[in-house]
Amino acid sequence: MTLVPPPLDLADPAVVADPYPAFAAARAQAPVQWSEEMGLWLAFTHAESNAVLRDRRLGRIWSDKEPAQRFESFNLIHRNAILEMEPPTHTRLRRLISAAFARGHVERLRPWVQELADSLVDGLVERSAGQTPVDVLSGMAEELPVAVIAELLGVPAADRPLLRPWSNAIVKMYEYGRTTETEDDAERAAAEFVAYLRGLAAERRTAPGEDLLSHLVTVRDSDGDKLTEDELVTTCILLLNAGHEATVNVSGNGLLALLENPDQLQRLREDPALLPTAIEELMRYDSPLQLFERTATEDVAIGGITVERGQKIAALLGAGNRDPQVFTDPDTLDVGRTDNPHITFGAGVHFCIGAPLARVELQASFGALLGRTSSLELGAPAVRRPEFVIRGLADLPVVLTAR
Template identity: 40%
Template sequence: MEAAEALTLLMSPQGRVDPYPTYERLRAHGPVVQALPGLYVVTGYPEADELLRDPRLGVLDDALRDQVWPNWRQSPAISSIARSMLRTNPPDHSRMRRLAAGAFSPRRIAGMRDVVRAQAEELLDAMAGRAADGKPVDVLADFAYPLPVGVICALLGVPAQDRPLFRRWAGDLTGVLEPEITTEELAVADAGAAELRDYFVELVVARRRAPADDLTTALVQVHDADGDRLTGAELLANLVVLLVAGFETTTNLLGNGLVVLLRHPEAAAALRADPGLAPAYVEELLRYDSPVQLTTRTSTAPVRCGGLDLPAGSTTLLLLGAANRDPRRFSDPQRFDPTRDQAHPLSFGAGPHYCLGAGLARLEAQLAFPLLLRRLPELALAGTPRHRTRLTLRGYESLPVMLGTPAEADRGTPAGALGNTP
């Protein structure tokens, strides 16, 4: 299969639901391949890692965005992403990232361990109550979404009663992160972005009236003190992105990872018996079925990688999910093996745009998986899970499970017994 044909298959609904066979078709052409004029596709781990760190490659800037979407400034979804740290290059990216980085420092995340565990325990109690009649429950809706959204909303200072609003809005908005999007899908993304923006406009007003000990207040105060450090558009865009990125990826990590564990009962049993294995399990789950499958970069100068010359102005599609299964980096990469040497997956990227919340996502997963398996030893899939037809952010539409008979809650387990702080 030619590279262009394989790329077309990857973008199709079938290819998005299960991209891994198509990754191998692309890999057969080499770790870096020119799929279309001006478009290069990377499946190799060292090549993806190198390009993510190369300062000659950046995210799409306004000038190039004008060529792709001439009216992008009128799109709430595109403009929300474009004005955030997610889609800006240094020095603007560095300036915005520094303002939020303190909330995600290793020390701050380590201090959240007991809070995250307590939230997870409460969600498991409630989920067990809903399943008391023996009927299936949706572990995404009842656990994998509310846990990370509760954590990021607490950091941002979003009231608890508002948290159920965000799943649909964020799900709609993130359609704009796909490598291809239709006019109809963009309209849906715009509606979600507008709802999120309007919500944060009101929250910003509320925090000006009544400051609190949260990240929203901190960013509002930076903007109000010096609009050059953080403009009004950047303030709203980054609040939206921090919220969405703060739970969307982790929700998918929890959902994807749980399916893998339930399909590998021996591995699940080992983690149930020894929660200290959680850090290695989470790294392998990130590698095996990454919640983020790709990212794109644009060359600002000629770059040579993987034996090919990438000219200035070319676009590179970095397939993180493929790089995580590069046989040159991982032995038997199609096999889930939590005992392998540290995986160091590229699921959270690398270089300047390495995910700001990666440590927090790891902490939540390291606590959540052992708790699920220990509290629900008879946990089982209730039918075949159905993936969303998304490629960039890979996850499930819903995840019905049977809980069986819950075990007694072990409230006395020391938090530190569930793996090392990331």
């Protein structure tokens, strides 16, 4: 019997630490391959990953985690999530959420986000003083997006420290090889988060403000439809979990990439106008979300194979973003890259609704890091988190010198 090696071995710490060589090796074999370990097809190319994201026969079909009683709150926040729905339910929910977002919330926050980013970087510079390594993740990358989403939703300042621990616990359920403790922590966090948001939504119903939560409570479409309370709670949790996790990890992964490519860091310092393209390149170069699953609602031919009805196929976003058929010198960081159709934010009907907010946060963060320092240097080796699906760092020690 010939043993065929898995196309992606998540038991290999080297793959988790740096999956890109494994992606390249698998891509050279076939665009789509079966993973026995994961029980699904994996798309390794940009074309096939893009097709997985866009093909309406490949849907996000939520199935409650079993036993349902054990995962009551976790299931509730996913059963009602726009990310886990398909049209027409998805269309209705996205229309309502977009109507609330359309009230100018992102632009309203732009000056406040920049002011916060400047303040956080100034604090890092003061503690580092050009000599002492400080953790940019805990000191800025984790602080800013949570603060922004809390401000967006109108979460009181005293309650904001609750948000990130809840989110951290919940998103660990998306990894493979979870422990019972991880699952219990996720359910506990989901229950606490749901209870908190129900209380906050009740307050907004009696005393609405100008925050997004107030608008989500009151928004109605032309037919008079509105969000149910479960949909409202789920939308707020999704905004935090998906929004801040991606921004934190682009900040960490991206800054590390710049520190490891000092020529590109210097290029960006010398030409700040490159910042928007640099942000897109950092998202492409080391994707914060590596895998996005979909389920076939009928037999679908893709990449030379047939995904049978009921089978799952995953777009490997990081692999697609390093496909040499689409990106020139894909393993090279190029902050001036203009031809950059990366799929970090997804594609099709599930394209990230929070993408504009993420770009505002990232441009503010990197703008502050570059504009308020004269030098940035890695103070010690960065420690990467051991998860594959959500790719990020545990810490990032940097020495910062004031401008």
